[in-house]
Amino acid sequence: MNGVANDSNGQANGVKNTLTQLQIIDENQHFTQELAQYMKDEWNLADSGFNYNLVAVFGSQSTGKSTLLNRLFGTNFDVMSETARRQTTKGIWMSRGKDMNVLIMDVEGTDGRERGEDQDFERKSALFSMATSNVIIVNLWEHQVGLYQGANMGLLKTVFEVNLQLFQAARGKEKTLLLFVIRDHVGATPLANLANTLTADLERIWQSVSKPEGLENCSIGDYFDFMFTALPHKLLLPDKFEEEVAKLRERFVNTNHKDFVFKPNYSKRVPADGLHVYAEGIWDQIMSNKDLDLPTQQELLAQYRCDEIATVAFDAFLGKIKGFRQPIEAGKIIEGLGPQMEEIRNTTIKQFDKDASRYHSDVYKRKRSEILNKANSQLHVFYLGQLKNLTKKAITTFNARIQEKLKGEGYDFAEVVLNARNEVEDFFKKNAESIVLTETDWTFDEEITQLREGIDEIAAKSRVEETKKMINGLEKAFQAQVNEFVTLYFKSPGSDMWAKIVKKFKEVLDKTEQQLLKKAKSFNSSEEENAKSVENLRKRSWQQLRKKIDDELADNMFLLKLRERFEEKFRYDNEGLPKVWKPEDDIDAHFRKARDDALKLIPLFATIQTDDIELNIPSDEELDFNESLTILSETRQHDLTVRFKRESDAFYLEAKRSVVATTARVPYWVLLLLVVLGWNEFMSIITSPIYLVLFSFFGVIGYIIWLLNLFGPVESFCRMIGSEILKIGSEKVRSGLQQGGPTGEKLSQYLGGESKKEQ
Numbered sequence: 001m002n003g004v005a006n007d008s009n010g011q012a013n014g015v016k017n018t019l020t021q022l023q024i025i026d027e028n029q030h031f032t033q034e035l036a037q038y039m040k041d042e043w044n045l046a047d048s049g050f051n052y053n054l055v056a057v058f059g060s061q062s063t064g065k066s067t068l069l070n071r072l073f074g075t076n077f078d079v080m081s082e083t084a085r086r087q088t089t090k091g092i093w094m095s096r097g098k099d100m101n102v103l104i105m106d107v108e109g110t111d112g113r114e115r116g117e118d119q120d121f122e123r124k125s126a127l128f129s130m131a132t133s134n135v136i137i138v139n140l141w142e143h144q145v146g147l148y149q150g151a152n153m154g155l156l157k158t159v160f161e162v163n164l165q166l167f168q169a170a171r172g173k174e175k176t177l178l179l180f181v182i183r184d185h186v187g188a189t190p191l192a193n194l195a196n197t198l199t200a201d202l203e204r205i206w207q208s209v210s211k212p213e214g215l216e217n218c219s220i221g222d223y224f225d226f227m228f229t230a231l232p233h234k235l236l237l238p239d240k241f242e243e244e245v246a247k248l249r250e251r252f253v254n255t256n257h258k259d260f261v262f263k264p265n266y267s268k269r270v271p272a273d274g275l276h277v278y279a280e281g282i283w284d285q286i287m288s289n290k291d292l293d294l295p296t297q298q299e300l301l302a303q304y305r306c307d308e309i310a311t312v313a314f315d316a317f318l319g320k321i322k323g324f325r326q327p328i329e330a331g332k333i334i335e336g337l338g339p340q341m342e343e344i345r346n347t348t349i350k351q352f353d354k355d356a357s358r359y360h361s362d363v364y365k366r367k368r369s370e371i372l373n374k375a376n377s378q379l380h381v382f383y384l385g386q387l388k389n390l391t392k393k394a395i396t397t398f399n400a401r402i403q404e405k406l407k408g409e410g411y412d413f414a415e416v417v418l419n420a421r422n423e424v425e426d427f428f429k430k431n432a433e434s435i436v437l438t439e440t441d442w443t444f445d446e447e448i449t450q451l452r453e454g455i456d457e458i459a460a461k462s463r464v465e466e467t468k469k470m471i472n473g474l475e476k477a478f479q480a481q482v483n484e485f486v487t488l489y490f491k492s493p494g495s496d497m498w499a500k501i502v503k504k505f506k507e508v509l510d511k512t513e514q515q516l517l518k519k520a521k522s523f524n525s526s527e528e529e530n531a532k533s534v535e536n537l538r539k540r541s542w543q544q545l546r547k548k549i550d551d552e553l554a555d556n557m558f559l560l561k562l563r564e565r566f567e568e569k570f571r572y573d574n575e576g577l578p579k580v581w582k583p584e585d586d587i588d589a590h591f592r593k594a595r596d597d598a599l600k601l602i603p604l605f606a607t608i609q610t611d612d613i614e615l616n617i618p619s620d621e622e623l624d625f626n627e628s629l630t631i632l633s634e635t636r637q638h639d640l641t642v643r644f645k646r647e648s649d650a651f652y653l654e655a656k657r658s659v660v661a662t663t664a665r666v667p668y669w670v671l672l673l674l675v676v677l678g679w680n681e682f683m684s685i686i687t688s689p690i691y692l693v694l695f696s697f698f699g700v701i702g703y704i705i706w707l708l709n710l711f712g713p714v715e716s717f718c719r720m721i722g723s724e725i726l727k728i729g730s731e732k733v734r735s736g737l738q739q740g741g742p743t744g745e746k747l748s749q750y751l752g753g754e755s756k757k758e759q
């Protein structure tokens with residue numbers, strides 16, 4: 001029972017991998033755990049899918065079953081030594097046939113001699129063999145044929161019953177071939193006769209088998225095909241025996257043989273890589289005495305194996321997609337992500353299909369869609385990540401395009417936006433489409449909406465900026481014009497001054513408004529936005545006008561205006577020449593008139609007169625239009641009046657003084673009197689040479705001093721001389737007093753007692 005024995009004819013061990021056998025069910029009815037490993041490593045059949053067959057052998061003990069199998073298939077099953085005559089095969093053994101994809105099961109022989117009358121194992125092994133094998137060899141001696149009561153017939157009855165239990169639903173679809181091998185055929189009775197006898201016996205047994213409900217009339221042919229063959233006595237006619245065995249072998253290997261045994265409908269449809277699971281499952285069911293239902297078993301097998309296959313495939317899948325996570329999370333756009341994902345996923349599905357597609361088709365399909373969904377949902381994360389990154393990139397590109405284009409000149413804003421939008425939407429769609437995998441319902445509608453929202457937001461923002469830029473430009477131009485005409489009209493203030501200003505203002509404003517609306521069109525601004533812009537423009541324009549007026553009418557400027565107006569009237573005559581006041585002029589009247597004229601400017605400038613021209617300047621918190629019409633408040637008017645009056649008073653005084661200056665000359669009679677009274681002195685000077693010389697001398701010196709404007713130095717020189725003289729004088733007097741004398745004494749008395757005390 002060591003599994004590596006040679007057969008009795010000394011056949012050497014063949015190629016190890018193909019000839020090692022395994023006890024799949026031992027004498028204690030335990031199922032082996034090594035079948036998968038044997039399938040893979042010992043027999044090299046694990047990858048053969050459906051491309052293998054299973055043959056089991058039934059028959060009484062010691063009828064040369066193992067011998068036959070070893071000869072037919074090149075196996076190494078244990079063979080009883082020719083002298084012991086004891087049961088050799090215990091449980092069920094399995095081996096691969098030499099040079100063929102056939103698994104052979106050597107089943108413990110019937111008779112129950114060694115197991116007493118316990119036929120339990122017989123039934124179990126029959127069930128197991130029927131559920132797994134395509135072909136069952138029924139091995140029997142020629143002399144057993146026709147012995148209806150013999151052990152074989154009991155076994156066959158069991159086989160039939162078991163078969164009905166297993167395959168009642170699969171009637172006609174899956175059949176099993178019963179190949180009767182009649183051993184020690186002497187030849188006296190031809191094979192055909194033996195076959196007939198056996199067939200008759202089989203029919204009889206079939207009749208005696210109790211059939212399940214609804215199948216009372218089913219025929220044996222619905223479930224079985226039969227073949228009969230005979231072999232000569234192995235010991236008596238060894239050559240003949242070998243020859244016939246070789247012929248029989250042909251039926252197992254030669255697909256073109258007319259009696260080729262492995263017809264497709266004998267297959268139990270269990271892929272080789274699932275045989276271990278299936279066989280063990282069947283055995284478990286048999287052992288636990290549960291109803292053995294093959295379709296359910298096949299389904300269970302399919303579930304188990306498909307899960308196993310899916311796990312392997314999915315693990316490989318996870319390994320391959322690992323690399324996508326990092327770049328996507330870092331915000332990168334992976335080039336060719338779609339094809340890469342498709343390729344990885346399809347390889348995974350293909351790998352799954354390769355092994356799993358052989359299993360129960362419903363289960364396989366279900367599991368396939370499971371693994372597909374699982375793979376898709378893993379990839380969907382990257383899909384969404386890539387979409388997010390694409391959206392981000394598209395928005396950034398859009399922004400960059402707009403900024404770039406708006407830097408230049410002469411662009412149409414709406415066109416710039418449209419072109420940039422089309423460009424990035426195309427980019428997004430193209431890339432998004434390329435990552436939508438087949439067999440998914442992935443969409444990117446939501447992302448496109450998000451992208452559009454992002455684009456709109458940027459477009460709106462730059463539109464606001466552009467509008468602002470444009471309005472600023474218009475306002476600048478507007479301000480320049482306002483400055484010009486306000487200055488101009490203020491230069492000649494008159495009763496129509498405000499009318500002119502307001503009219504001009506309205507004209508420029510209307511023009512600017514039109515320009516604004518024209519430009520706004522290219523921004524695709526809404527009516528509402530346009531109305532708002534126009535309103536703002538009006539308000540800002542009015543504020544600009546007001547500012548210019550305020551600048552022009554600041555206190556000092558305004559006083560200057562008043563003075564100008566006053567001087568115009570008071571200091572210049574009608575021809576614009578400076579006026580020289582004569583004593584006979586009525587300065588007071590002139591002054592009053594000029595001043596009143598100037599003061600009239602104050603009420604004129606105080607309030608803007610719109611002359612009922614509709615300006616439509618909106619009032620709001622920032623600006624009260626009606627209030628803004630007042631330029632000078634009452635207080636300011638009063639203040640200005642006072643200040644101006646004070647200033648104008650100076651002009652009045654100046655005028656008065658200028659009249660006094662012209663009238664303050666020496667009268668002629670005074671000159672005449674001077675000549676008459678000074679005649680004698682004059683005559684004495686010119687008649688006396690000393691006087692004349694002295695007069696001329698001092699006259700010339702005086703003239704030179706006057707000419708050189710040296711009065712100042714001369715004066716200070718004289719003062720100095722004077723004070724020196726005084727000093728010397730007082731020194732003299734002091735010394736005179738010290739020397740005594742009448743005068744000195746008196747003076748000394750007069751000067752006080754100080755000097756006396758000193759003495």
Ligand SMILES: Nc1nc2c(ncn2[C@@H]2O[C@H](COP(=O)(O)OP(=O)(O)OP(=O)(O)O)[C@@H](O)[C@H]2O)c(=O)[nH]1
Nearest residue numbers: 061062063064065066067080082087088089109234
């Ligand atoms: N008469 C005769 N004896 C044979 C033939 N083939 C084998 N034997 C002998 O029959 C005996 C039993 O052979 P096995 O091949 O072990 O028989 P088995 O049916 O496998 O036996 P168990 O496994 O114990 O049921 C051996 O001694 C063989 O030599 C044959 O064709 N004719």
